[in-house]
Amino acid sequence: MPPSPQARELTKSKPDADYTGKERNRMSRIFTPEDITHFHTKGYYIARSLFDAEEMRLLIEVAKADRDFDKAPQLHKDSSGMASKLRLKNFCEDDIYSAFVCAKRIVDNMELLIGDEVYHWHHKMMLKEPRIGGAWEWHQDYGYWYMNHCLYPDIASCAIAVDRAGKDNGCMQLISGSHLCGRIHHGMTGEQVGADMERVEALLKERELVYAEMNPGDALFFHSNTLHRSDQNRSEFPRWTLIGCYNAKRNNPYKQPSGHPSYHKLNKIEDDQVKPLAQKYWKAAIATAKP
Numbered sequence: 001m002p003p004s005p006q007a008r009e010l011t012k013s014k015p016d017a018d019y020t021g022k023e024r025n026r027m028s029r030i031f032t033p034e035d036i037t038h039f040h041t042k043g044y045y046i047a048r049s050l051f052d053a054e055e056m057r058l059l060i061e062v063a064k065a066d067r068d069f070d071k072a073p074q075l076h077k078d079s080s081g082m083a084s085k086l087r088l089k090n091f092c093e094d095d096i097y098s099a100f101v102c103a104k105r106i107v108d109n110m111e112l113l114i115g116d117e118v119y120h121w122h123h124k125m126m127l128k129e130p131r132i133g134g135a136w137e138w139h140q141d142y143g144y145w146y147m148n149h150c151l152y153p154d155i156a157s158c159a160i161a162v163d164r165a166g167k168d169n170g171c172m173q174l175i176s177g178s179h180l181c182g183r184i185h186h187g188m189t190g191e192q193v194g195a196d197m198e199r200v201e202a203l204l205k206e207r208e209l210v211y212a213e214m215n216p217g218d219a220l221f222f223h224s225n226t227l228h229r230s231d232q233n234r235s236e237f238p239r240w241t242l243i244g245c246y247n248a249k250r251n252n253p254y255k256q257p258s259g260h261p262s263y264h265k266l267n268k269i270e271d272d273q274v275k276p277l278a279q280k281y282w283k284a285a286i287a288t289a290k291p
């Protein structure tokens, strides 16, 4: 997303920040200019194998053993009453989910895409259970986040495929280039807030519909104005996803309470620390797991 004039000023005044070229060489998995152009023209970019198989094994095993997730999931119901289970956190915690969403290989790249320092807006672990996992209606995330007093759509998300995401188990679908439309009107669709379907249908006639099919460890970066949805999970396979969302420092909500955090420094996790941290949390989780 092109930085606002205000952001360009901020960027100029902070030459050593991580989103400048100077720091790029230190990143372990830096996006290429082509990757960044893909994001800006299509509103998304899929980074394949951003996390390795061992990192993903640790994450999925901890998630499955997570009693808190079992005890108190939030339910995101679709119009037929089928639901995705979620646990959404506005702040990072001392846990495996935060270690992943704060990894430099996500956050440094987010800063390149957004063109500013970013901070943690929220993250959520989501499960679409086999056969009963619910759908998500067409929406833009900024359709919601506009209501959280952010003046600009300078927010983006990274959805990590924790296990395989395919058409069969309700992977994410996106309308390529739809972020270029700006914010579309949203209203209630069943229990969900959804985008104006007349516009969505018009866009679908001229833009590509993309199924974000991913293997564990792949990560989908998408703009907050990119229209997206997903189908119910009618398959035999669960679909776990960890989604981190990041706001530009320059886009701090203009008033509080906004329902979301104001700017605060994101403590990035070095890429080579993700696995040792995941192992630490895995040991703790498995020791207290259900029999």
Ligand SMILES: O=C(O)CCC(=O)C(=O)O
Residues within 6 Å of the ligand: 126, 136, 141, 170, 171, 172, 228, 229, 230, 241, 243
């Ligand atoms: O992962 C999905 O199926 C949809 C999630 C989504 O649309 C969202 O978190 O905004």
